[in-house]
């Protein structure tokens with residue numbers, strides 16, 4: 001049997017004015033967007049960290065430092081594809097990914113199928129292997145007050 005590893009990722013970005021809201025590579029109509037050095041796609045960042053964590057490759061900030069001008073405003077899908085390549089170079093393939101976006105507003109359910117298609121394309125995964133969920137925190141805490149959006153992600157990877 002091939003070796004299996006699990007990984008976990010967690011990320012938070014603040015909601016601010018005059019930024020687009022991009023989650024899973026989908027631009028979502030909303031008055032506020034996420035602050036960050038990149039496009040601040042908190043869903044993709046958590047998945048990158050889960051993949052890197054599973055392969056013991058550190059975290060997104062190690063591979064794509066926010067002090068590096070090359071990543072200013074970068075499309076996080078490029079970072080996700082790069083993470084997949086980093087794993088593939090070491091013989092690791094993602095098996096499945098599950099993520100939960102913690103977001104009081106806006107409602108995300110109608111955008112999840114497009115996010116899922118984007119991320120499955122980037123990770124070369126069948127759609128039955130990648131799940132995205134959304135939850136509010138019932139108005140509690142920083143996410144509940146609408147100050148930011150958080151994401152938890154887990155993944156399983158296997159060695160060739």
Ligand SMILES: Nc1ccn([C@@H]2O[C@H](COP(=O)(O)O)[C@@H](O)[C@H]2O)c(=O)n1
Nearest residue numbers: 103104105106107108109134135136137
């Ligand atoms: N930003 C969000 C948050 C939640 N949803 C969907 O609503 C359902 C109920 O969420 P609760 O936090 O009240 O449990 C949840 O299952 C999501 O499908 C959403 O679309 N967008």
Ligand SMILES: C[C@@]1(CO)OP(=O)(O)OP(=O)(O)OC[C@H]1O
Nearest residue numbers: 036037038040061064065066071
């Ligand atoms: C992605 C990077 C790099 O542009 O910038 P941010 O958009 O600020 O995102 P963060 O989740 O803080 O993670 C790592 C960064 O190095």
